[in-house]
Amino acid sequence: MAAADLSEAVRALRRASVLVVGDAMLDRTVYGTVTRISPEAPVPVLSVEREVATPGGAGNVVRNLTAFGASVAFLSVVGDDQAGSDLTGLIGGQPGVEPWLLVQGGRATTTKTRFIAAGQHLLRADHEVARAIHPRLADRLVRIAQDTIAATKVIILSDYGKGVLAGDVPQRLIAAARAAGRRVVVDPHGADHSIYAGADLITPNRAELRAATGMEIESEAGLLAAARALSGRFSIGAVLVTRGREGMTLLDGDQVHHFHAEAMEVADVAGAGDTVAAMVAAGMAAGLPLPVAARLSNMAAGLVVGKVGTAVARDADILESLGAERGTLRKIVTRLRAAEQAERWRRQGWRVGFADGSFDLLNPGHRHMLEQARRWCDRLVVGVRSDEAVRRLKGPMRPVQAEAVRAAALASLPCVDLVTSFEEDDLLPLVEAIRPDVLVKGSDHRIEEVVGNAVVQAWGGIVRLAVLPPEVEALVASLPD
Numbered sequence: 001m002a003a004a005d006l007s008e009a010v011r012a013l014r015r016a017s018v019l020v021v022g023d024a025m026l027d028r029t030v031y032g033t034v035t036r037i038s039p040e041a042p043v044p045v046l047s048v049e050r051e052v053a054t055p056g057g058a059g060n061v062v063r064n065l066t067a068f069g070a071s072v073a074f075l076s077v078v079g080d081d082q083a084g085s086d087l088t089g090l091i092g093g094q095p096g097v098e099p100w101l102l103v104q105g106g107r108a109t110t111t112k113t114r115f116i117a118a119g120q121h122l123l124r125a126d127h128e129v130a131r132a133i134h135p136r137l138a139d140r141l142v143r144i145a146q147d148t149i150a151a152t153k154v155i156i157l158s159d160y161g162k163g164v165l166a167g168d169v170p171q172r173l174i175a176a177a178r179a180a181g182r183r184v185v186v187d188p189h190g191a192d193h194s195i196y197a198g199a200d201l202i203t204p205n206r207a208e209l210r211a212a213t214g215m216e217i218e219s220e221a222g223l224l225a226a227a228r229a230l231s232g233r234f235s236i237g238a239v240l241v242t243r244g245r246e247g248m249t250l251l252d253g254d255q256v257h258h259f260h261a262e263a264m265e266v267a268d269v270a271g272a273g274d275t276v277a278a279m280v281a282a283g284m285a286a287g288l289p290l291p292v293a294a295r296l297s298n299m300a301a302g303l304v305v306g307k308v309g310t311a312v313a314r315d316a317d318i319l320e321s322l323g324a325e326r327g328t329l330r331k332i333v334t335r336l337r338a339a340e341q342a343e344r345w346r347r348q349g350w351r352v353g354f355a356d357g358s359f360d361l362l363n364p365g366h367r368h369m370l371e372q373a374r375r376w377c378d379r380l381v382v383g384v385r386s387d388e389a390v391r392r393l394k395g396p397m398r399p400v401q402a403e404a405v406r407a408a409a410l411a412s413l414p415c416v417d418l419v420t421s422f423e424e425d426d427l428l429p430l431v432e433a434i435r436p437d438v439l440v441k442g443s444d445h446r447i448e449e450v451v452g453n454a455v456v457q458a459w460g461g462i463v464r465l466a467v468l469p470p471e472v473e474a475l476v477a478s479l480p481d
Contacts, residue, residue, distance in 0.1 A: 006296070007322050010319055011315070013068040014070070015286055016071070017073075018065055018070055018155070018278075018281050019145065019152040019156070020061050020065070021075045021076070021155065021165070022061070023164045024055065024091070024164075025128075026056060026090075026109060028112070028114070029051070029113075030050075030113060031049050031052070032046040032047045032049045032115070033046075033049065034047070034118070055090050056110075057274075058076055058164075064279065064300075064313065067313065067315065069096075070285065072097045072098070074098070075102075075144055075145055076102070077102045077103070077133050078102070078103055080106070081108060100144050102141060104137055110128035111127040113127075119349065131166075132167055138166075152285070153285035155183070155185070156186075157173060157199070158277060159187060159188055170195045170196055174196070174198045175198075178198065184200050186201070188202055188204050188212070192212075196236065197236070199236050200237040201239070201240060202238075203277050204242075205241070205242045205273065209223070209226050209227065209239075223249060224249070242276055247260045247261040248297070248298050252291065257294060275304045275313055276301050278300075279293065279297035279300045280297040281293075300313035301313075329411060332418075332419045333420055335433055338418050342434050345378070350377075350379050351437040353376055353380045355373045355383070355466075359406050362409045367413065368469070370410075370415050370416060372467075374416075377436075381434050384406055384407050386403050387399055388423065389425065407419045431451065432455060437460075437461045438464055441464075442465065443468065447465065
């Protein structure tokens, strides 16, 4: 399928509606630095710099669906604890989500806390109760699902083995979907796949397929034989096997489709399975042919594993990946994407630099400053003022060139790796989002007066002032401001 057709398929995801039922978790990530070993034991001492909390498990499936632009109903169970309250707030704050998070007294909300320094995982601590939810709560969950099914096109059962989809709950949900004429996608857990009998699509990885069938799957033929056995044994319509670096294989009746891995670099595989289930279900809900939905899920998973932490692939990310012909314009990104890319670069051990300005009528002084900035770092992010911000700063006759033109000119420079715009008069929010290791300004500033100086130095970064050679400075002085 041509890139233009795939782009239309991505845009079609915005009309998808999906019901997600499964194990919600709270993912916490604690970032910091390690400079010494504890005197109490041979373990590193983490100096905590920041903490981030996001929905995990089935909650991450919801995050992915909303990132594609789909509307979502979410049904799960949390405990009557702070983690459950935090998770409820995070889910409820997402646009396009109708949350049904039931509370079971005395149950601990599953929480996974990862401790990271210099891009390396030091430790993961799990707090959970992996028991079946109370039978009366299970009955209530199924009743709510039955009432909600009619308003959605596809149901995802996101099973992490924490108890929401224990016992006969999956079969009751599949039966309800069948009665309503809705399709069911299963992201499975464990070796017993009989509980998913009658589903339309199941998305096991290689290990799950091996455990479910007891068959050898090292060869291509063995993998297909196991997929056919799983489909036939439990009357499952199609099987999409995720194979890591080898991509994916879709068995859809008699048709077999292989998709090569899309990831150029792998930063973190966490959450890739959630992305696959979310994308293929959204595609089905939008009326896309299953092979097209599977291809898009393969692309989305490739984008996710290139990001740090439990991440999502947004529809804009996928559309951009389909636009390879855009060349240097691919460097122009949103603030959120710039922050994600900067974090990924840091995880790879690269120093991230940041510079900003209006860059109206890009001149030799701008170029020299940016080239100098690039020599002080491994990757350079440039913030460019929006048209309205320039007008507030320099008057109603500016800018001479529109924001898109200025951003494109910056993106064409070899020394610039990313360009993002900012509307605010205060640069600090953008600096805090990018978290540069090196903050660069012109020599007409004093370091202590540079916006972001304090926060950058607080997290171990530095502020540098770019100095223009006399001949360049004289040339710039002759140009209009």
